[in-house]
Amino acid sequence: MKPSIKALILLLGVFLTFFYTTSLTAQSRNFTVVIDPGHGGKDPGALGASSKEKDIVLSVGLKLGKLIENNHPDVTVLYTRDKDNFVALNQRASIANKAKADLFISIHCNALDRRRTSPQGVETFVLGLHRSNDNLDVAKAENAVIMYEEDYSVKYEGFNPNEPESYIIFEFMANEFLDQSVQLASLVQNQLVTNSKRVNRNVRQAGFLVLREVAMPSILVELGYISNKHDENYLKSSSGQTSLANSIYNGFREYKREHDKKSFVFSNGNASRSSAGSAGTAATVGGKEYRIQIFASDKKLENGAPEFKGIGPVDHYSDGSLYKYTYGKTGNINELKGELREVKKKFKDAFIVEFENGKRVK
Numbered sequence: 001m002k003p004s005i006k007a008l009i010l011l012l013g014v015f016l017t018f019f020y021t022t023s024l025t026a027q028s029r030n031f032t033v034v035i036d037p038g039h040g041g042k043d044p045g046a047l048g049a050s051s052k053e054k055d056i057v058l059s060v061g062l063k064l065g066k067l068i069e070n071n072h073p074d075v076t077v078l079y080t081r082d083k084d085n086f087v088a089l090n091q092r093a094s095i096a097n098k099a100k101a102d103l104f105i106s107i108h109c110n111a112l113d114r115r116r117t118s119p120q121g122v123e124t125f126v127l128g129l130h131r132s133n134d135n136l137d138v139a140k141a142e143n144a145v146i147m148y149e150e151d152y153s154v155k156y157e158g159f160n161p162n163e164p165e166s167y168i169i170f171e172f173m174a175n176e177f178l179d180q181s182v183q184l185a186s187l188v189q190n191q192l193v194t195n196s197k198r199v200n201r202n203v204r205q206a207g208f209l210v211l212r213e214v215a216m217p218s219i220l221v222e223l224g225y226i227s228n229k230h231d232e233n234y235l236k237s238s239s240g241q242t243s244l245a246n247s248i249y250n251g252f253r254e255y256k257r258e259h260d261k262k263s264f265v266f267s268n269g270n271a272s273r274s275s276a277g278s279a280g281t282a283a284t285v286g287g288k289e290y291r292i293q294i295f296a297s298d299k300k301l302e303n304g305a306p307e308f309k310g311i312g313p314v315d316h317y318s319d320g321s322l323y324k325y326t327y328g329k330t331g332n333i334n335e336l337k338g339e340l341r342e343v344k345k346k347f348k349d350a351f352i353v354e355f356e357n358g359k360r361v362k
């Protein structure tokens with residue numbers, strides 16, 4: 001019996017050492033960013049006079065990844081592709097979701113029909129409903145990649161990239177990550193304009209399927225118009241690609257700095273909240289309350305509107321030009337968890353938001 005106990009202790013020791021080392025590694029790399037160079041392989045993306053979107057975005061994506069890896073030992077960089085191969089759109093999203101990534105950066109180049117004079121400049125997109133037909137056109141062009149995939153209609157639940165009706169799904173959508181996505185988009189766009197001296201075509205919203213599928217803050221950068229002679233010359237030059245990667249990196253670095261500051265405050269805040277909870281005060285301590293956000297829209301809707309799918313009474317609060325619709329109101333977050341499960345059957349992206357003195361804080 002004795003030798004086997006010894007063996008057991010030895011085994012336990014080995015196990016503990018292993019556990020200790022792996023948890024240390026997990027701790028030292030606590031932020032994951034996924035870089036998604038668009039297109040690849042049989043899908044060249046947009047075509048310029050002498051270059052292809054797939055080559056430009058891969059080069060910029062790899063440069064960006066190196067910058068992050070070299071400067072942030074605590075960040076894990078993953079690529080949806082790091083060579084010239086075809087990757088299905090839902091596969092790109094699943095790489096990010098499986099890794100529980102903290103950020104998703106999709107990189108593309110724009111193009112305009114040859115019959116029109118091409119504009120030039122950079123734009124950074126976040127997921128949402130297009131506010132103009134231009135934005136819808138960009139989303140249509142990028143979403144058309146799924147037509148390279150077999151069974152795309154089944155895989156993407158009947159989504160047809162060319163039909164405007166398909167884009168209605170983007171209208172009634174709770175986007176938990178919109179605030180953070182807009183923050184990153186603004187930082188990156190600002191750097192592309194000031195550091196890389198690109199023409200500013202602003203931060204915009206449109207219905208990109210790839211962003212729809214990822215469960216984290218995400219942006220889609222259009223580095224420039226490959227159909228414009230000046231932009232193309234810049235995009236295909238090595239110095240242009242380096243500068244673009246640097247600018248996206250600078251935006252990322254600022255975002256990460258803010259994120260680190262907030263997560264420090266957040267973990268401290270959590271600690272004090274749980275001690276208040278143990279004192280048995282579930283009521284709205286300090287004016288705190290929780291609601292279930294079901295979706296956001298730029299339309300003002302009345303209670304009982306068909307868009308709410310029978311859920312009510314519904315409240316709303318304003319955020320910029322958006323109405324954010326919520327259901328339920330309580331000081332005890334646990335009371336909402338069962339409700340959330342029910343609401344999610346109708347609005348799968350619903351989530352709990354926190355208010356303090358009538359203002360949303362989380």
Ligand SMILES: [Zn+2]
Nearest residue numbers: 038045108109
């Ligand atoms: Zn593209």
